[in-house]
Amino acid sequence: MSDLASPRGPAGPRSVPPGGEAIDFVQLLTPDGARKRPAEYPLDVDADTLRGFYRDLVLLRRFDTEATALQRHGELGLWAPLLGQEAAQIGAGRALAPQDFAFPTFREHGLTWCRGVDPAQVLALFRGASLGGWDPAVHNLHLYSIVIGTQVLHAAGYAMGIQRDGHVGTGDPARDTAVLACFGDGATSQGDVNEAFVFASVFNLPVVFFCQNNQFAISEPNQRQSRIPLYRRASGFGFPGVRVDGNDVLAVYAVTRDALDRARRGEGPTFIEAYTYRMGAHTTSDDPSRYRPTGELEHWQQLDPIDRLVEYLLLTQTGDERYFAEIAAEADALGVRVREACRSIPNPLPESMFDHVHVEPHAQVDADRAWFRAYQSSFETAGGAA
Amino acid sequence: MLKEFRLPDAGEGLTEADIVSWRVRPGDTVAVNDVIVDIETAKSVVELPSPYAGVVVELLVAEGQTVPVGTPMIRIQTEAAVGADPDGGGRGNGSLPSGSGEPADSEGERTPMLVGYGPRVGAVSRRRRVEASAPAASAGEVSPQEVVAGLFRPMAKPPVRKLARDLGVDLNTVPPTGRGGVVTRQDVEAAAERAAAATVTADERVALRRETRVPVKGVRKLTAQAMVASAFSAPHVTEWVQVDVTRTVKLLHRLRRSPDFAGVRLTPLVMVARALLVAVRRHPQVNASWDEQAQEIVTKHYVNLGIAAATPRGLLVPVIPDADSLGLRELAQAISVLAKTARDGRTQPSEMSGGTITITNVGVFGVDGGTPILPPGQSAILAVGQVAERPWVHKGRVRPRQVTTLSLSFDHRIVDGELGSRVLADAAAILNDPGTALV
Numbered sequence: 001m002s003d004l005a006s007p008r009g010p011a012g013p014r015s016v017p018p019g020g021e022a023i024d025f026v027q028l029l030t031p032d033g034a035r036k037r038p039a040e041y042p043l044d045v046d047a048d049t050l051r052g053f054y055r056d057l058v059l060l061r062r063f064d065t066e067a068t069a070l071q072r073h074g075e076l077g078l079w080a081p082l083l084g085q086e087a088a089q090i091g092a093g094r095a096l097a098p099q100d101f102a103f104p105t106f107r108e109h110g111l112t113w114c115r116g117v118d119p120a121q122v123l124a125l126f127r128g129a130s131l132g133g134w135d136p137a138v139h140n141l142h143l144y145s146i147v148i149g150t151q152v153l154h155a156a157g158y159a160m161g162i163q164r165d166g167h168v169g170t171g172d173p174a175r176d177t178a179v180l181a182c183f184g185d186g187a188t189s190q191g192d193v194n195e196a197f198v199f200a201s202v203f204n205l206p207v208v209f210f211c212q213n214n215q216f217a218i219s220e221p222n223q224r225q226s227r228i229p230l231y232r233r234a235s236g237f238g239f240p241g242v243r244v245d246g247n248d249v250l251a252v253y254a255v256t257r258d259a260l261d262r263a264r265r266g267e268g269p270t271f272i273e274a275y276t277y278r279m280g281a282h283t284t285s286d287d288p289s290r291y292r293p294t295g296e297l298e299h300w301q302q303l304d305p306i307d308r309l310v311e312y313l314l315l316t317q318t319g320d321e322r323y324f325a326e327i328a329a330e331a332d333a334l335g336v337r338v339r340e341a342c343r344s345i346p347n348p349l350p351e352s353m354f355d356h357v358h359v360e361p362h363a364q365v366d367a368d369r370a371w372f373r374a375y376q377s378s379f380e381t382a383g384g385a386a
Numbered sequence: 387m388l389k390e391f392r393l394p395d396a397g398e399g400l401t402e403a404d405i406v407s408w409r410v411r412p413g414d415t416v417a418v419n420d421v422i423v424d425i426e427t428a429k430s431v432v433e434l435p436s437p438y439a440g441v442v443v444e445l446l447v448a449e450g451q452t453v454p455v456g457t458p459m460i461r462i463q464t465e466a467a468v469g470a471d472p473d474g475g476g477r478g479n480g481s482l483p484s485g486s487g488e489p490a491d492s493e494g495e496r497t498p499m500l501v502g503y504g505p506r507v508g509a510v511s512r513r514r515r516v517e518a519s520a521p522a523a524s525a526g527e528v529s530p531q532e533v534v535a536g537l538f539r540p541m542a543k544p545p546v547r548k549l550a551r552d553l554g555v556d557l558n559t560v561p562p563t564g565r566g567g568v569v570t571r572q573d574v575e576a577a578a579e580r581a582a583a584a585t586v587t588a589d590e591r592v593a594l595r596r597e598t599r600v601p602v603k604g605v606r607k608l609t610a611q612a613m614v615a616s617a618f619s620a621p622h623v624t625e626w627v628q629v630d631v632t633r634t635v636k637l638l639h640r641l642r643r644s645p646d647f648a649g650v651r652l653t654p655l656v657m658v659a660r661a662l663l664v665a666v667r668r669h670p671q672v673n674a675s676w677d678e679q680a681q682e683i684v685t686k687h688y689v690n691l692g693i694a695a696a697t698p699r700g701l702l703v704p705v706i707p708d709a710d711s712l713g714l715r716e717l718a719q720a721i722s723v724l725a726k727t728a729r730d731g732r733t734q735p736s737e738m739s740g741g742t743i744t745i746t747n748v749g750v751f752g753v754d755g756g757t758p759i760l761p762p763g764q765s766a767i768l769a770v771g772q773v774a775e776r777p778w779v780h781k782g783r784v785r786p787r788q789v790t791t792l793s794l795s796f797d798h799r800i801v802d803g804e805l806g807s808r809v810l811a812d813a814a815a816i817l818n819d820p821g822t823a824l825v
Contacts, residue, residue, distance in 0.1 A: 069419045073437040074394025285397040287430030290732070339418070 009254040025243040025275050028250040031303045033311020043254040047318040053249050054313060055327050056090045059305050062331035063119050066338045067109075067126070071284040075254035075342050076126045080107045084247070084279035087305030090114065091252025092180060095260055097173075099140065101158055102180040103151040106144040119334075120341035129345045131356065148183075149190035152209070155181030156196040158256045159205035159263075168206045169266025176264035179207040180256075181215065181332070186217025188230055197237040197271075206263035209234075209271045210256065211242050212246060219291040234271035246276030249306040277303070350376065389438045390446075390458040396425065396432040402454045403427045405447050410460075410607040414442045422460065440464035450601070507785055510547040542569040553578040605700035616762045620676070624757040625806055629814040630778050631657075635788045637820050641714075651722040654790070655747050656694075658770045659717060661816040662745060663689060663710050664823050667810045672809045673742050675763045675801050683800055692744035692761060693721060695728040703761055704733050705741040749773060755793040766809065790817070 028036055028043060037043075064082050071079040082089065089110025096102060096114065104111045112122050119135045124130035125144060131322075132143040145151035159179040162168060167177040187193050188211060200207050213230055215222050226233075234241025244255040252274055259270035277300040281288050313319030354369040395405060406424040408555050410416055419435040422442075426432075443461040447453050540557040542550070546569060550557050557569055560577045564570040602610065634657050641647050661782045666689055674685040691709035695702050704727065706712070706720045727733050744767045754771035761767065771791035778787035794810040801809075816823045 069435045072394060072396060072432065072434050075437075077395070077512075078398055183513060290734075294730075370423070 001348050007086045012310070019329045023243075023245075023275060025245045026251050026255055027245040027248050028254060029248045029308050029312055030240070031247075031308050033308045033315055034069065034110065035312065041251070041254040041258060043250060046255075047316075050309075050313060050316075050318050051323070052307075053090060053094070053253075054309050054319060056094070056110075056332050057086045057249065058327050059334055060090060060113050061306065062335055063113070064109055066335045067119075067123060067342075068284060069346070070123070070339065070342050071126070076123060076284075077128050078283055078285060079126055080283045081280035082107050082109050084277045084300065084305070085172065085212055085214055086110055086277045087249035087309075088246035088252050088274040089247045092182070092210050092256045092272075095253050095256035096140075096180060097178070097260070097264075099167075099174065100180060100260065101142070101162075101177070102182065103138045103142040103155040103158070104144055104182050105148075105151065105186070105187075106183060108144070108148055108182050111141065112139075115139040117141065118341075119338050120345060123176050123342045125340070127345055128282075129348055143357065145322075149187035149193040150322055151181050152181045152190075152193045152196040153199075155179050155207055156199045156205055159200065159207040160203060161221065162202065162206055168264065173264075176204065176266075177344055178260040178263035179205075180210055180260070181207055181277075182210050182212070184217070185211060185213040185215065185222045185230060186220065187211075188233065189217070189225055197234075197239075197269075200269040201238040204266070204268040206266065207269045208259040208263055209269060210274065211272065212274045214246075214276050216278060216282065216288075216291070218286065219288075221291075229273065231271055231273035235272075239269045239271065241271035241273065242276055243273040246274030247303050247308070249305060251308060255266065275303075317346065387464055388443065389440070389462045389464055391422075391434075391437055393425070393447075393453055393455050393457045393459055394434070395455045396427050396434070397430075400427045400455060402452055403432075403450050404429060405449050405459070407449055410442050410445075412442050412444055416440065416442060416462065418496070434704050436462065438462045438464050459819060474758050501670075515571045517724055525818055527690060540569050541567060542574075546571050546574055550574045550577075555581065566736060581699060605702065609701050612762050613759050616760045619678075619762075620760055620765075620797040621799060622757065622760065622795050623798045623801075623803065623806065624795045625803075625810055626791055627810055627814045628789055628791050629782065629818050630787045631773060631790050631817045632780075632788040634817045634820050635773065635783055647715060647718070650717050650718045653721075654773050655714060655745070655770065656714070656718045656721055657820070658747075658768070658792075658813070659691060659693075659709070659721065659745055660680065661813040661823070662743070662768055662809075663691070663717075664816055665812040667710065667742060668812055669809050671803060672766050672796065672805055674765050675742070675798060676765070678798055686742045688742070690740050690742045692738075692741035692767075693724060694746035694758075695725060697728045697733070698731050702728050702733050702738060703741060704728050704737050705739065707740065743767070745770060749790065755791040758793065760797055765800045766806070767795050768810075768813070769793040769795075792817075 026038060028038070028039055028041065030036065061083065064086075067076065067079045068081050068083075070076050085107070089108060090113070093102075093111045093114025102108075102111055102115065109119075109122060112134075113119075117139050119134045121130075121207070125133040134141070134143070136142050142151060142154065145154075156179075161180065162177045164215075167175055170176055181196070183193060197209070199205065200209070211230055213222055217225060222230075229243060231241035231243040242255055242259075244251050246252060252272075255272055259272055262268070263269060278288075279297060279300060310324070313323075351369055351372050354365050354372070357365050390666055393543075396403065397714065403425040404427075406426050408423050410420075410422045415660045416422060416436045416439065418437065418439045421433045422436045423434050424431055425434060440462045443463050445460055446458050454457070540560065540562065541564075542562075547557065549571060550569075555573065555574050555577045557574075560573050561568050562569040563573055563794070631654070634654070638652055638654065638657060642652050646754055658756060673684055674683055677684050688708050689710040692703040693704045697731065704724045706717070706724060709717060709720070712720060724733075724737075724812050727737070728823055741761055741764060743764055744758075744761050746757075746767060746769045748756055749770050749772035756769050758767045769792070770792070773790045775786045776789040777784050778789055779785075780787055792814055794806060794809060794813075796806045796809075
């Protein structure tokens, strides 16, 4: 079937399940829970940090599955599940320094988790009760971007600001700041994203491009979007690219930490391709069984990000069944709390839509708000009995 | 307390869904997020988890029913008082965004659940809780039932409404014929007459139980439309021939052992397809369609080969595009992929369009032949019977030989008896002696 590999035809249909071929990436923890120590990414983590990663992964997964269920309960308009991508997001999120600023997609629930955003604030957006959910300046986390790839340009712009404020390369660990730009494999085909690469490269910006390759741009497999592994595109723009096992929380943490350090030192951008898999639907409106090759999900379930950490914790005697049960109980409690919090999210007043148009008071907006308020109250006096 | 779970919008902006199957029955105990029902929306089949823990009291909608978003589906008796979640754990801590400055109405009754982005006709909601003196219980919220009722409230003039009430006719069930979808007096009277006629006696009811009535929809409906369209527009002729295919069967055995065909599923159907493709190459006019509008016969210089398949969804005819350009190995692969996709119920509509000639393999059901009906727009369809050992005169003696029956239906507007016979005889000759395909 050499015609599939023809250099002139369109990128061929996928023949092998991803991961079925030998993928070359940075890995610190194999799917069996064996520890690898690549020289470029030294990582020593203590038992508490390890357990912290486990707790993050389990609670995040619970939050995510609970939110998916809440959509099916009719409590959310939509949800974008992250099932399978927990390690990629927790690894990257935990690598951030407090002063760093991150730009998420709408699936980065692991990032909101790491940045201290309350799960209910995340749900408010998907319930249609909020236009954003949290104050980006409080959490150093931009709002979820719905349009694919826009946030990557924003991140490059923010990094330019940091650079011009002189918060790069001073050697002061509390001052030097980096930007984390999150996006997916599909976004790498967007013009905006490539523009961001150009600017980041030319201005040597303190930004880390963190691409979660979850294998599908909604239904379009990654093999049909790129002829070369995504991380290799970075070299064409003039900065390093690295591929990491996205289901290995230790590897993602080590690689992202390294890239953020580099950015803070003023050595410029890095492209990270976290090679992972979206085990759930694109969103609750999607039916992945229509495009997912048979056997692929089962293959990736063998590579589950949580399972391998359980193995490692057991092997190193940093976690035992009692500890796992504790975390499971905490996850159950989180599930209940998320459910109740979701159901009690208040419906916003219609006029609250004027609240965030401008930071400063604005005469035109005030006039609009006053008119709208009068309009609303006109109904009450006129139509109470209708 | 008794809780109702209403059909949510499982996609964005869906208005209805089919109830596919219930996973629970009245009396069953369910926990939060246990899957209780499968629904099928315009987008996909979706499992719905229970929002409540408790005992199922009643299923309010039946399997097979299509119901609007917001319809109560199930009643669940929860064990505990309001708010106390039976599966234990912490409280909501209420650290919520306070964007609106409005207090959460957490007083006992929670706000009605969302019912999706679907159209909210009669959106007369006045959410003026600010002015409401007491902590008003869901003041002015439009309940999902009201939304649904608002969506479907039939239009009729007051005297007609009264007439319907007097005659015991439910206006929701009356097809309107008036301008703009208004139910007229005549509509109501006709409905009352139909209702009277439909009143069945006890005897008839007993008889009714001896039959099952299933609404015609989905694949069945499409199949029926296609069959009627074809059977009553194209004059069908069917011819058949019995053929000794022992040599083809032997060839199949040989090929299966050949390393070139390792991992390929070689079946008699593949050989029949190949034989038909050769016959079509010799007689291209059979691979044609009738253009009624243009009053033209369109001969195709490509063969998109349809393979009829019995699937869980019903009869489907997925198509192998440009089958005439495929080698035997590729053809075999294409057939096996297509069959598997069809069996898995994953055949896409685009994979079923554009067929130019079709094979139906009735032999798998252990029968010999039939008079297949043409897929609309095609001029020939070949039915393959079972391949079975039969007494057959071979080289002057009666021998057990592998014999099958081929039945070819064709559109007599396009294909004359002569052409049809040649195509059938050629295909049969190739199967009888595969070597003749080389000629």
